[in-house]
Amino acid sequence: MRTRLAVLPALALVTAQLLVPTTGASADPGVSVTVNARAGLETVGDTAVGANHAIWDTTLGTPEVADLMKGAGVQALRYPGGSYSDIYHWRDHTAPGGYVAPNTDFDHFMAGAQRAGAKPIVTANYGTGTPQEAADWVRYANVEKHYGVKYWEIGNEIYGNGHYGSSWEADNHPEKTPAEYATLVKQYAEAMKAVDPTIRIGAVLTTPGDWPDGITASGDAGSWNQVVLSIAGPVVDFGILHWYPTGSTGPESLSKTDRVADFVRLAREQAARYAHKDLPLSLTEVNTSYGMNTQPGALFAADAYATLLENGVFTVDWWNVHNGPTSFSTVAGQPDYADFGLLSSAQCLADGTTCEPPLNTPFAPYHALTMTSRFAGPGDQFVHASASDPLVKVHATRKRDGGLAVLLLNQDPDAAKTVALDYAGFTPAAGAQVLSYTNGATAITTTTGVSGSATLPPYSLTTLVLRPKTSTALPATPSRPTASAVTDREATISWTPTAAGVKYEVHRQVGTTTQQWGETTGSSFTVHNLTPGTRYTVNVVARDSAGRVSWSSPPVAFTTATPATSTCAVAFADTNDWGNGYVGSVDITNTGTTPVDTWTLAFDWPTTWQQVSSGWSGTWTQTGTTVQGASNSDNRVIAPGATTSTGFVGAYQGPNVPPTSFRLNGTLCTTR
Structure with a gap:
C-alpha cells in the first residue's frame, strides 16, 4: 500500500480531428495488428475497473469526486484505504496512530459510491480488530442500512507484519504467522457470513514473483500462500493480490505487464493445489513507479487493466483516488509529481513553490481508466490480439451489442505508428468510432476513422469501436469447456450443449491464430497426438446449419503430462x-x-x-x-x-x- 494524502470537472469527450502525428514526429513504415475474435479470453464483470478511496482523503464521498469516478466508468471503490484498514475501527470512525479526515466515515463513503454507481469493496480490520467487529460491520452495512456490500477483504498486506523481516502493517496478534492469519480468517468468515451468508470473503495472498512470495519463514509449514490457502482456502471466496512493479524509465515500467499472465496463472494453480478449488482473484492495489501522473502512467494503467482482466481477474483497483505529491520531474515534456492519485490533491512539495494543479484535476491515469471502461464494459469478452511491433500493445473485446473494440497503445514516446488491422472471426463495417488520449491532453477525444487502419500518435492510447458489416442472430455461445483424461498425448474437451442442430468447433489458441482441432455434434471431443509437457489453451464455438458462428467460449487451459514411461x-x-x-x-x-x-x-x-x-x-x-x-x-x-x-x-x-x-x-x- 502506498500512502500520503490528500480532489474536478467531469471528463469532456471532445470531437476533434486526431490520429495525426505531432509536428516533427515521424510515422513508422507500418505495424500489422491481428485480432482473432474466435480466440476468446475472459469476460468482463461488473467490478472490473476500480479504485481505492482512503479515510484520510478530505474529499472522500464528495459529489465532485463521485461524479469524476462515474465519468471515468469506475465500477468499484475500495475502503477504508490500504494499511489504514488494519488500524481502522468503523463504529467510532477512528484509526489510532493515523489521521482520519472529517466526513470520511462509512456512510459518507457509501453515499459517494452510490452516486458514482460503484460497488463497494470493504477491508475489515484484521491487524487490530476482531471477527465480532467485522461481523457487526456486515450487520450495519447489509442488514440495518441495506447497502448490499458483497466483497469483504480480511486485512490488507498482512504478510508485511514483520514475520518475513519487514514491518509496515499493523498486527497485534501474538503470532504473526500465515497459519495464525488463516485460522483467524476462518473465524472472520464464520462470524460475518452468520450475519449475511451472501457476502464474499477474500484472503490476502502474496503475488507470485513479488516479495515475500515463495519464502518459507522459520517454523512455517510452507510459504504464505501455501499455508493460507491450505487452511483458509476452503472457506474463502476470492484471493487478494497487490502489484507495484518497479522501473525507473518508461520502457522498464511499461514492460512489466508481461508478468501478468504468469503470476495470475501461478496464483490460480496454488489455489487449486492447496485450497482444492478454482479461486477467483482480485487485484485491489496497483500502480506504477514511473510517470505516475503523466503518459507512462496512463499507458501502464490501460495495459495493466486490460491484461489483468483478459486473464480473469475480476476487479483491478488503482491506488489511489488522491494521494499527494512526493517529488517533481518532467516526464515526456509534462509535469509529474510522483503522486499515486488519479486526481490532484492540490498540495505543494516541501519547497513550498512546486505545487500540483487545482484540486481534483485528473492526472493521465484517470483518462486511461476512462478509456478502459469504454473499451471493456460488463459482459464484453476479451479476444486475442497482437501487433508486429513490440512498442504497440493491443487488446480487443467483443461487445455485448455485437460490435468489437480494439485498444491500441503506442509506447514509443517519439514516433507515430501506422497500423494495418486484420480480423479473424469478425467482419467489421468500413467505418469506426475513434477514441484517443494523447500525451499532455486533458481529455479523451472522439472522431471517425476506418476499421482497417489507423495512425497512432507518439505515447498515445487509441480505441477503435467497430460495428459488424452485417448483423444477424448468432448461435448461443458455448460455456467454458473442461479438460479431462489429460495424458502426455491426449485430452478430452467437454462442454454443455447449447441447442439442437448445431456443430461445435474445437479450436486451439496459437498466439493470435487458432488451429481447429475438429468438430462434432456432441458435447465432447478427444484430441490425440499432443506434445508432452506442453500448455494448451482451447475454445469452443457453435456453428448452425446456416453457417453462422457463435461467440467463442471462454478458454480452458491444461498442460499435458510427461511420458508415463521413459528411460x-x-x-x-x-x-x-x-x-x-x-x-x-x-x-x-x-x-x-x-x-x-x-x-x-x-x-x-x-x-x-x-x-x-x-x-x-x-x-x-x-x-x-x-x-x-x-x-x-x-x-x-x-x-x-x-x-x-x-x-x-x-x-x-x-x-x-x-x-x-x-x-x-x-x-x-x-x-x-
Whole structure:
C-alpha cells in the first residue's frame, strides 16, 4: 500500500480531428495488428475497473469526486484505504496512530459510491480488530442500512507484519504467522457470513514473483500462500493480490505487464493445489513507479487493466483516488509529481513553490481508466490480439451489442505508428468510432476513422469501436469447456450443449491464430497426438446449419503430462527460496535397462526473466532460455535404477514459473 494524502470537472469527450502525428514526429513504415475474435479470453464483470478511496482523503464521498469516478466508468471503490484498514475501527470512525479526515466515515463513503454507481469493496480490520467487529460491520452495512456490500477483504498486506523481516502493517496478534492469519480468517468468515451468508470473503495472498512470495519463514509449514490457502482456502471466496512493479524509465515500467499472465496463472494453480478449488482473484492495489501522473502512467494503467482482466481477474483497483505529491520531474515534456492519485490533491512539495494543479484535476491515469471502461464494459469478452511491433500493445473485446473494440497503445514516446488491422472471426463495417488520449491532453477525444487502419500518435492510447458489416442472430455461445483424461498425448474437451442442430468447433489458441482441432455434434471431443509437457489453451464455438458462428467460449487451459514411461525420470524441487532466487534440487533416475555413461540434462525456462547463476554436481550453462547441466567425473555414470543428485542456484525477476519437462541426452524424461 502506498500512502500520503490528500480532489474536478467531469471528463469532456471532445470531437476533434486526431490520429495525426505531432509536428516533427515521424510515422513508422507500418505495424500489422491481428485480432482473432474466435480466440476468446475472459469476460468482463461488473467490478472490473476500480479504485481505492482512503479515510484520510478530505474529499472522500464528495459529489465532485463521485461524479469524476462515474465519468471515468469506475465500477468499484475500495475502503477504508490500504494499511489504514488494519488500524481502522468503523463504529467510532477512528484509526489510532493515523489521521482520519472529517466526513470520511462509512456512510459518507457509501453515499459517494452510490452516486458514482460503484460497488463497494470493504477491508475489515484484521491487524487490530476482531471477527465480532467485522461481523457487526456486515450487520450495519447489509442488514440495518441495506447497502448490499458483497466483497469483504480480511486485512490488507498482512504478510508485511514483520514475520518475513519487514514491518509496515499493523498486527497485534501474538503470532504473526500465515497459519495464525488463516485460522483467524476462518473465524472472520464464520462470524460475518452468520450475519449475511451472501457476502464474499477474500484472503490476502502474496503475488507470485513479488516479495515475500515463495519464502518459507522459520517454523512455517510452507510459504504464505501455501499455508493460507491450505487452511483458509476452503472457506474463502476470492484471493487478494497487490502489484507495484518497479522501473525507473518508461520502457522498464511499461514492460512489466508481461508478468501478468504468469503470476495470475501461478496464483490460480496454488489455489487449486492447496485450497482444492478454482479461486477467483482480485487485484485491489496497483500502480506504477514511473510517470505516475503523466503518459507512462496512463499507458501502464490501460495495459495493466486490460491484461489483468483478459486473464480473469475480476476487479483491478488503482491506488489511489488522491494521494499527494512526493517529488517533481518532467516526464515526456509534462509535469509529474510522483503522486499515486488519479486526481490532484492540490498540495505543494516541501519547497513550498512546486505545487500540483487545482484540486481534483485528473492526472493521465484517470483518462486511461476512462478509456478502459469504454473499451471493456460488463459482459464484453476479451479476444486475442497482437501487433508486429513490440512498442504497440493491443487488446480487443467483443461487445455485448455485437460490435468489437480494439485498444491500441503506442509506447514509443517519439514516433507515430501506422497500423494495418486484420480480423479473424469478425467482419467489421468500413467505418469506426475513434477514441484517443494523447500525451499532455486533458481529455479523451472522439472522431471517425476506418476499421482497417489507423495512425497512432507518439505515447498515445487509441480505441477503435467497430460495428459488424452485417448483423444477424448468432448461435448461443458455448460455456467454458473442461479438460479431462489429460495424458502426455491426449485430452478430452467437454462442454454443455447449447441447442439442437448445431456443430461445435474445437479450436486451439496459437498466439493470435487458432488451429481447429475438429468438430462434432456432441458435447465432447478427444484430441490425440499432443506434445508432452506442453500448455494448451482451447475454445469452443457453435456453428448452425446456416453457417453462422457463435461467440467463442471462454478458454480452458491444461498442460499435458510427461511420458508415463521413459528411460529416465527427473524430480525437481525449489528447496530454499528468498524472494528473487532459490536453490533448485534435481534428482535424475535411470529408469532404463542400460547404464547412462556421461549425461547432459536440458530444460527450458518458461520466461525470459529466469536464469541459472551457479550449480553443483555438474556444469550448468544457459543460452537464451535453455539450460543445460552436464555430468562431471564423479557422477557421469548412472546405473539402471540408480539416482544421481545435482542442482543449481536460480534467479528470477518476475513470477518463478517452474520448468515442465526435462531431456536427458535428448530423451524426454518422466517428471516426478
